[in-house]
Every structure is written in structure tokens, then in C-alpha cells.
Amino acid sequence: MKKTLAGYRDKISVRPGDTVRFMVHSADGAPFEADLVRIVHGSREEGSPGLILEEVAVPFAGRYDGQVQPINCGSCAFIEAEGAVAPLPNFSFGCAVFPTLINGQIQAIMGTAGNAGGVSLVVNAAGHLAALMDKGMPALDQPLPVGRWSFVGLSYDSGAKSMRLFQVPLPVGAADGAPLARDAVSVDSLDLAPFVPDQTAFAAIGDDMSTVHHFNGRIDSPRLMGTALTEDAVVNRIKQADPQATDPDIVGFWDFSTGIGADTFLDLSPNNLTGRFKNLPTGAVAGFRWTGEAQDWKAAPQEYGAVHFHDDDMYDMGWAPSFSWTVPAGTRSGAYAACLRKGDETDYVTVFVIPERTAKKAPVGFIASTATYLAYANETITMRLQRVLYGRDLNLTPEMQMLMDVPAFGFSHYDEHTDKSGIHYSSYLRPIMNLRPDVRMWSFNADTAILHWLEQGGWDYDVITDHDIHREGVSLLDGYRTLVTGTHPEYLSTEMFDSFEAYLARGGRLMYMGGNGFYWRVAFSDAWPGAMEVRRAEDGTRAWIAEPCEYYQAFDGQYGGLWRRNRPPPNQLVGVGFAAQGFQDSRPYLRTDAADDPRVAFMFDGVPDKVIGDFGLRGGAAGGEEIDRYDERLGSPSHALVVASAGNMPPDMLRVKEEFLSTQPLRPDKNVRADLTFFETPSAGAVFSTGSIAWAGSLCHNGYDNNVAMLTTNVLNRFVAEEPFAMP
Numbered sequence: 001m002k003k004t005l006a007g008y009r010d011k012i013s014v015r016p017g018d019t020v021r022f023m024v025h026s027a028d029g030a031p032f033e034a035d036l037v038r039i040v041h042g043s044r045e046e047g048s049p050g051l052i053l054e055e056v057a058v059p060f061a062g063r064y065d066g067q068v069q070p071i072n073c074g075s076c077a078f079i080e081a082e083g084a085v086a087p088l089p090n091f092s093f094g095c096a097v098f099p100t101l102i103n104g105q106i107q108a109i110m111g112t113a114g115n116a117g118g119v120s121l122v123v124n125a126a127g128h129l130a131a132l133m134d135k136g137m138p139a140l141d142q143p144l145p146v147g148r149w150s151f152v153g154l155s156y157d158s159g160a161k162s163m164r165l166f167q168v169p170l171p172v173g174a175a176d177g178a179p180l181a182r183d184a185v186s187v188d189s190l191d192l193a194p195f196v197p198d199q200t201a202f203a204a205i206g207d208d209m210s211t212v213h214h215f216n217g218r219i220d221s222p223r224l225m226g227t228a229l230t231e232d233a234v235v236n237r238i239k240q241a242d243p244q245a246t247d248p249d250i251v252g253f254w255d256f257s258t259g260i261g262a263d264t265f266l267d268l269s270p271n272n273l274t275g276r277f278k279n280l281p282t283g284a285v286a287g288f289r290w291t292g293e294a295q296d297w298k299a300a301p302q303e304y305g306a307v308h309f310h311d312d313d314m315y316d317m318g319w320a321p322s323f324s325w326t327v328p329a330g331t332r333s334g335a336y337a338a339c340l341r342k343g344d345e346t347d348y349v350t351v352f353v354i355p356e357r358t359a360k361k362a363p364v365g366f367i368a369s370t371a372t373y374l375a376y377a378n379e380t381i382t383m384r385l386q387r388v389l390y391g392r393d394l395n396l397t398p399e400m401q402m403l404m405d406v407p408a409f410g411f412s413h414y415d416e417h418t419d420k421s422g423i424h425y426s427s428y429l430r431p432i433m434n435l436r437p438d439v440r441m442w443s444f445n446a447d448t449a450i451l452h453w454l455e456q457g458g459w460d461y462d463v464i465t466d467h468d469i470h471r472e473g474v475s476l477l478d479g480y481r482t483l484v485t486g487t488h489p490e491y492l493s494t495e496m497f498d499s500f501e502a503y504l505a506r507g508g509r510l511m512y513m514g515g516n517g518f519y520w521r522v523a524f525s526d527a528w529p530g531a532m533e534v535r536r537a538e539d540g541t542r543a544w545i546a547e548p549c550e551y552y553q554a555f556d557g558q559y560g561g562l563w564r565r566n567r568p569p570p571n572q573l574v575g576v577g578f579a580a581q582g583f584q585d586s587r588p589y590l591r592t593d594a595a596d597d598p599r600v601a602f603m604f605d606g607v608p609d610k611v612i613g614d615f616g617l618r619g620g621a622a623g624g625e626e627i628d629r630y631d632e633r634l635g636s637p638s639h640a641l642v643v644a645s646a647g648n649m650p651p652d653m654l655r656v657k658e659e660f661l662s663t664q665p666l667r668p669d670k671n672v673r674a675d676l677t678f679f680e681t682p683s684a685g686a687v688f689s690t691g692s693i694a695w696a697g698s699l700c701h702n703g704y705d706n707n708v709a710m711l712t713t714n715v716l717n718r719f720v721a722e723e724p725f726a727m728p
Contacts (some may be wrong), residue, residue, distance in 0.1 A: 002410065003398035004028050005347040006409070006431035008317065012370055012530075013352040013465045019326045020110040020351050021320035025431070026066030031633040032342040035061040039335040039350070040455055043439030043454040047617050049700055051438055056336070056385060066342075067322065074214030075281035075313035076204030077265070078113055079197065081273045081301035084252055088113030088195035092229040092249075093121070093222070094153020094238055095202075096170075096288040098306065099146045101419035102127035106137075107311075108213040110153065112202035117193035118274050119163075121152055122213060129167045129183075129473050132205075132213075133192065138165065142183040145169050149220075149288040151235045156192050157228035163187045163667045164230040168252035169465035170288060178652035184231060197224060197251055197273055197278040203309035208278065209318060214311035216419045220287035221305055223275075224252035231698035241289070245270050257305040259611040260284050260297060261554040263527045280425050280528055282308040284554035286547065296552050296559075314410030316429040316533055327353055333463045335368065335444075335451065337436060345398075348436035350444070353464045363720040365480035369447065371466040371491035371522055374532045376443050377432040378403055379412035381543055393492040397440075399433035409433075410662040411533045414708035417621055422536060422544030424554075441617065441697070446624075447486035449617075449696040450513055456482070456704060457713060459720075470495045470524055482662035482719035486626070486633050486698045487514035491522045493536070494558060499543045500573060509719040512689040513696055513712075515674065516578045516626035522565055523555035534667060537561025543579055562636070562658065566691050572635030576628035576691045580669075586623025586694040588614035589644035589676055599728060600643055600678055602718045603688075604711055612644050612676075616698030621708050622646030624694030627653070627674035639728050640679035646672040646692070676713075688715045 004027040016335045026032055037053040095110050104125050111120020115132060120135070123144055124130040129152055130139035140375045142151060144167055150508045151168040166184035202222060203215040204321065204347060223237045234699050243253040252273045259265030259275075260283045269274040284297045287306030294300035325338070333355045337348035355361065361456045381580045383400070403409060408430050409431050415423050428435075435444050454461050461484070468476055470493045476500055477483060489512070492500075497518070520540070523533045536542040537551040540562045563570060564577065571577040589612040595604055613621025627646070655664075661670070674691040681687065698708040 001344060001398050003345060003402040005342055005544065006402065007322070007338065007340060007347060007349040007428060008544040009349050009351045010429065010432050011351065012428045013354050013467055014327050014330045015354055016327045016329045016356045021324045022349055023069065023317065024064070024340060025069040025319060026323040026342065027068065028066070028344055029068050031063055032066055032340050033063050035339050036325065037337055037339050039337055039437050039448055041116045041452040042590045043441040044438060044442050045617055047701070048449070050447070055436065058325055060325055064322055067320065068497070069319040070209055070315070071406060071408045072312045073279065073314045074204060074211055075277065075279040075309045076211055076214065077202040077275050077277050077475040079200045079273050084270050084273055085171045085197040085690065087196045089158040089194045090156060090226065090228045091195040092153060092155035092225040092227065092234050094147055094151060094234040095222035096220040096238055097124060098149050098150050098322065099123060099144055099216065100421065102146060103216065103418065105121070106132065106213045107215040108201070108203060108205045109215055109219060110202050112196065113199045113205065113207065115205050119154070119156070119192055121154060123215070124227055129165065131163065131165050135190065138185060138187050140167060140185055141181045142164060145180055145663055147393040148172050153231065153234040153236050154227040155234065158192070158432055161188065161190050163190050163192065164231065166663050167230070168235055178448060182656065192674045197271070200252060200273070203281070215309050216311050218285060218287065218306040218308045220256065222252070222254045222540060225249040226251045230588070238567050245252035245272040246575040255305060257301040260301065261302065261525055261527065261556070261687045272599050276652065279313045280333050280427070280531055281310065281313055282424050284550060284552060286655045290549065293405070298552065298557050300387050303696065307443070308421065310421070312407060312410065312418050312420060314408065315425070315427045315528060327366065330358070333450070335463060348438070352465050354464050354468055360480040360618055362461050362462045363481040364454065364716070365477065366451065366461050366463050366484060367469070367489065368463055368465045369443070369486040369487050369489045371493070371532060372488055372708050373435050373444050374426045374428060375413040375491045375534065376411050377426050377428070377435060379414045379434070379584045399439055403433050405490055406442070406558065414659065416544055422546060424535065425531045425533055427530040431474040443488055443551055446488070446696060449699060450484065450486060453699045453709065454705065459716065460615055466496060469499050474499040477503040477508065478506065480508070482509040482511060484511045485513050485517065487512060487693045489517040490519045492518055492563065493522050493524055494556070497563065503682055504685055504687070505684045507683040509636070509685050510574065510687045511715060511719060512574045512687065515624060515628050515691055517628070518563055518573055518710060519578055521558065521566055523553040525555040535560025537565070537566060541656050564658065569634045571631055574687055574689045575636050575640045575679050576630050576675055576689045576726065578656050579627050579629035580649065580653045580655050580672040581626050582650055583625055584618065584650035584652050585651055586618040586620035587646045588612060588620045589622050590672070591644050592642055594641040595643040600641055603643065603698050604679065605714050607707045609707045612711065613695070613698045614707070615701045616694060617704065618697050619696050621698040622674040622692045623649070624697065625690055627714050628675050628691040629671060629673050630675040640677050643679050644676040644677045645673050680725040682727055684726070685718065686725040688719070
């Protein structure tokens with residue numbers, strides 16, 4: 001079945017009283033039906049409870065005309081100050097440019113937003129600097145160097161009807177024995193329209209909803225002058241960090257370093273031609289002024305005056321709303337989805353409803369790992385790993401096939417841009433093919449196994465999200481007797497990490513129900529509320545790595561990368577930390593002598609078994625691709641009890657690379673294991689950690705009548721009880 005429906009929502013979480021809008025694209029323009037479901041269990045996987053969706057009566061339920069929505073990706077920047085400066089009969093403009101991909105397409109660097117009657121600096125299909133205009137596209141003889149900085153520009157003299165186009169490659173260092181020569185060309189008898197300053201664009205040509213000729217690479221220090229200057233005069237102005245007060249030629253003097261992390265940037269000229277970024281290009285990247293001394297962009301902002309644009313950046317699809325839902329008072333918190341139907345096709349657009357601010361909190365707070373969901377949004381690494389590791393392709397689901405057919409929907413933090421740079425930003429303002437029920441049981445869908453366990457156990461619980469914790473802090477967590485995580489809470493902002501620490505310091509209880517959690521630091525921004533930023537820094541198990549001088553996040557200025565290298569490791573927070581990764585079968589846990597300690601007698605009430613979890617949707621309770629272990633050297637509390645452990649992992653389960661200094665031969669590794677861990681906190685709280693993504697997949701075995709479900713139930717019952725825990 002070919003998938004033709006796609007949609008997204010304008011908020012990832014809402015409270016009763018809030019309104020969320022849904023944007024729907026019908027590729028063939030055919031009408032569709034819409035209603036709402038509450039997601040109780042999201043997977044049809046054999047051995048699971050199956051797909052369980054509870055229909056919810058809503059006013060928007062009904063039939064809608066199908067709309068073919070615009071699909072336009074790629075980042076760029078536009079000037080917003082309309083009419084601030086009169087058109088320029090004579091002009092010069094230029095910038096520093098660092099191309100990263102020649103793709104056989106025209107790529108705009110700087111010029112007019114709409115090219116009718118105007119002129120723009122571009123890279124032509126053959127990779128040469130050219131001037132795009134109505135009357136042709138003259139180009140330089142030498143290709144524009146890729147992967148190095150050049151000064152580029154053009155000037156036009158209306159009296160002489162002459163245009164000069166030039167490029168000046170910068171040396172790559174003192175050892176550059178053969179620096180590239182400058183190249184230039186003059187075009188005479190040319191009658192160009194005056195340049196309109198408030199229609200200046202960077203990295204694309206077009207308007208807000210339709211852009212073309214997207215650039216791949218970095219642009220730094222764009223300048224616009226009101227006279228026809230020589231190339232040396234243009235280059236001198238590009239090199240200047242500040243406009244000269246006595247320079248009458250300056251019209252636009254843009255400084256991208258003033259917009260690091262923001263959606264706007266400043267013009268330092270008196271004309272105040274401020275600009276706005278579209279589709280979130282990558283900021284806080286080194287420009288041509290970078291000396292190698294500063295590693296933090298905050299220490300030398302002008303050395304980070306570049307912005308990296310990509311032809312596949314995607315922040316907001318910008319679609320027209322198809323319908324909306326104002327969440328009624330009293331709506332139960334949980335995971336909901338607008339259900340879209342057309343013929344045999346069904347699509348889901350997921351949104352989370354959290355409790356009203358004044359509502360009494362349930363004893364249990366389940367945390368939907370929306371940061372992790374964004375990190376994996378539209379990921380294709382599963383398909384690529386399958387190909388690399390096992391020499392075969394996955395059977396593409398209709399959702400994955402649509403993503404392959406429409407890459408403009410954007411990919412995940414595990415993927416790369418077309419120029420092979422890592423994807424730093426992920427947004428929920430676009431269709432996300434794997435944030436929905438009825439797809440592969442991973443991340444969100446795997447978390448619904450915990451939701452269903454809570455449902456069938458009859459526990460009173462609320463659903464809250466990472467995004468809400470980031471915004472509201474520990475005040476959102478206060479009042480919950482215990483918090484329950486999902487299977488893979490891998491990504492946390494500083495605000496989230498601080499909130500968990502504060503919650504536990506106040507006597508909270510935490511059930512960490514997954515593996516590879518609390519691993520990557522991320523950032524959010526009020527300027528780009530739909531997005532999340534990741535900087536994959538100097539270590540960690542990762543699909544790509546940021547450039548060495550670009551580890552500091554643009555959104556908040558903090559050092560990115562692993563929490564293990566930023567703050568106390570996750571071991572100190574939850575007792576365990578990421579140990580190993582592998583993709584074959586899971587294993588059972590073996591009970592340890594520590595399980596006989598009276599401190600955990602409640603946990604093993606009715607669970608006498610030596611072997612725990614030799615069953616489940618992944619074949620065992622320990623595994624699911626990533627596992628965690630107890631390690632006092634990394635901050636695991638010395639009084640914690642490892643009550644069960646799973647070693648003897650499959651041969652592809654390898655220790656995380658941040659733990660060794662050089663490559664190692666394959667051999668039995670005692671540190672490749674999952675540890676089921678418990679400890680009390682000084683404030684009368686406690687932490688229980690499974691150390692495995694696969695644990696939740698074993699809960700439902702035999703209708704929840706099994707030792708994994710019983711042990712976990714015992715823990716939750718004790719954690720919601722009022723009786724305080726005592727430090728040993």
C-alpha cells in the first residue's frame with residue numbers, strides 16, 4: 001500500500017483548555033476522515049497485547065477535503081525591514097563562503113530573494129561561481145573551492161553597464177604551499193535593475209513558502225554597498241568585524257554571530273536591515289575568522305560568525321491547519337493521536353495531554369520521553385545498520401517508504417545532511433513517521449508497553465513529557481509519589497537533569513524502566529519552540545561527530561555531548577549507566593546474592609526464581625539493543641544493591657567506546673552486562689533501575705503472569721506507599 005496521508009501537530013503536549021492544530025497533507029488531494037484515539041498499546045507485535053486504541057468523541061471528527069500541502073525544505077535567510085533603503089542603481093555585495101557540496105544544481109549564496117530583474121551570487125551546476133540574472137548566468141573559469149573559505153562578490157556600475165564577478169580563495173594554513181589564485185570576470189553592456197536592499201536573501205531564492213536553489217555550506221559576514229567597488233574594496237569590508245562609521249558605501253553589514261541560537265540576526269549598519277532565518281540552519285559554527293584558540297563560541301563570537309545552510313534542513317513545514325482540538329476540561333492525561341483514514345490507509349498524529357495545573361496529581365507520573373522521540377524522529381539508521389551488519393535491507397513499511405520518497409520531511413539526529421554533516425536539529429513541526437502507534441516497537445511504541453502494564457494493573461497515573469519538565473522544572477514533578485520512565489530516556493536538557501536531581505533530593509522515588517538513559521545533553525529554545533538541538537561531542541556511541549570547535553550548543557551556549565562528560569554520570573543519578581550496544585538476541589537476568597538482602601524483600605515477594613526474564617518480545621528481559629551496568633567508579637552509590645545481572649551477551653553486544661582508549665579484540669568482557677539495581681536516597685526516597693531497554697517487552701508475557709511483571713509490580717507498589725525508605 002502506498003502511503004498518501006501525512007500530518008503533524010503544532011504542539012507536542014497540551015493541557016485541558018489548550019488548543020492543538022493538526023496539519024494534514026493528502027498527496028492525491030482525496031478527502032479523508034479524522035477522529036481521535038487514546039493510545040493504550042501501540043504495537044501489533046506477536047506476543048504483545050496487540051494494538052489497543054480507545055476511541056474518543058471529539059467535535060472535529062468527520063470528513064475533510066484533502067489538501068495537497070506545499071513541501072519545501074532547505075534553510076535560508078531573508079531581510080525583513082521592508083522599504084528601509086531605496087533601491088541601489090550602483091551596488092556591490094559579497095561574503096565569505098565555505099561550500100560543502102557540489103550537487104549538479106544551482107545553489108544561491110547571496111542576492112535578491114526573487115530573481116526577476118535582479119542578480120544573485122550562485123554556484124552553478126558545474127561548481128563555478130556565477131551571477132544568476134534574467135539575462136544569463138556568467139561564471140568564473142575556476143571552480144569554487146569546496147571545503148575551504150573564499151571571499152566572493154560582485155559589483156555593478158550602472159553608468160558603465162558593467163558587472164565584475166570575483167572569488168578570492170583563502171589559504172588553509174601556513175603549510176598551504178600552493179594557494180589558489182583569485183579569479184574574476186567582467187561583463188559589459190549589461191543593464192541591471194537597481195538592487196533592492198530589503199529583498200536581500202542568503203542561501204536560497206524565493207519567498208517564505210517557496211524557495212529554490214538552496215545552498216550547502218557556510219556563509220559568513222555578508223556585506224552590501226551602494227557603489228560599484230573593486231574586489232579588494234569588497235574583500236576589505238568582508239574582513240571588517242565592525243562597520244566604519246565614516247564609510248558612506250555601507251548599506252548592509254550583517255553579523256550572523258548576533259543571531260546564534262536565535263531566529264533573527266542583526267545588521268550593524270545604520271540602516272538596521274535585520275534578517276530572519278528560515279528552517280533552522282546550523283549556527284555556532286566556525287567562520288573564516290576562527291583562529292583555533294576559542295573552542296567556545298561565547299568566548300569569541302565573531303570567530304563563529306558563520307551559519308551552515310543545508311538544502312534539506314527542515315523546521316516547520318508551514319502547512320495550513322486542517323482541523324483543531326480544544327482539549328476539554330477533565331480530559332485524562334495520556335498519549336492521544338488524531339486518526340486519519342482514507343480508503344485502506346490509516347495514519348496517526350500523536351500528541352500528549354498532561355494534567356491540568358490545578359488537578360491533584362496521581363501517585364504515579366509516567367514520563368513520555370519526547371526528547372528521545374525527537375532524536376529518533378524519522379530515523380533511517382536502522383535500515384543502514386541492517387545493511388552494514390547483516391548485508392540485507394529491511395522490508396520497508398509504507399511509512400518508511402513515504403519517508404524515502406519525500407526526504408523533505410526531514411530525518412533524525414542519527415542521520416546526515418546531503419553534504420554529510422550531522423543533523424543537529426530535529427523538530428516536531430513536520431510529519432514524523434515513527435512517533436505513532438502501529439509501527440516498529442521502539443522508543444515511543446515500546447513505551448506503550450509500560451502504559452498498558454499500568455492500565456492493566458489499575459494504577460492511577462498521569463502522563464507528562466520531557467518538554468514539560470524542561471519548561472516547568474521540578475515543580476512539575478513535585479507531588480508524584482514515584483516517577484516511571486520509558487524504555488529509552490536517552491536525551492535530557494540541563495533543566496531536565498536538574499529537575500530529576502532535585503526531585504530525588506526531595507524524597508522522590510524513580511523507576512528507570514529502560515537502558516542507555518540520561519546519556520546525551522540537548523538544548524531547547526524559545527526562538528525555535530518545535531526544535532531540539534544535539535551536539536555530538538568528543539566521545540560517545542554516535543552516528544556522526546560535530547567539528548572539534550563546535551561542541552557548544554547554539555540554543556543555550558552549554559557544552560554538548562555526553563552527560564557522563566558534563567556532569568556526574570547517569571550512574572550517580574540512577575545507579576547504572578550505558579554499558580554496551582548490540583542488535584541480536586536478549587538474555588535473562590540471574591538473581592544475585594544481593595537479592596536476599598532484607599532491604600529488597602518487598603521486591604522478591606512471590607518471586608523465588610533464580611532466572612528472571614528468560615522470555616519476552618525480544619527473547620529476554622536484558623537487551624533490546626542497549627544495556628546499562630552498575631559501576632562505582634562512575635558514581636553508582638556504594639550502598640546500591642545489584643539484585644540481578646545479565647552477562648553472557650551475544651558476540652555483537654560490545655562495550656561502549658567511551659570506556660576504552662584504543663581498539664580492543666573481541667573477548668569475554670565482564671563489563672558488558674545489564675544490572676538490575678536498587679538503592680535508597682538520603683532523603684527517604686529510592687531508585688529502581690532495570691538497565692535494559694528490553695525489560696518492558698517482557699512485562700506482558702503470559703498475560704502479565706510472569707516474574708518480570710511481578711517483580712516490577714512489587715517495586716511500584718512499594719514506591720507509591722507512604723512508608724519512607726531508610727538509608728542502610
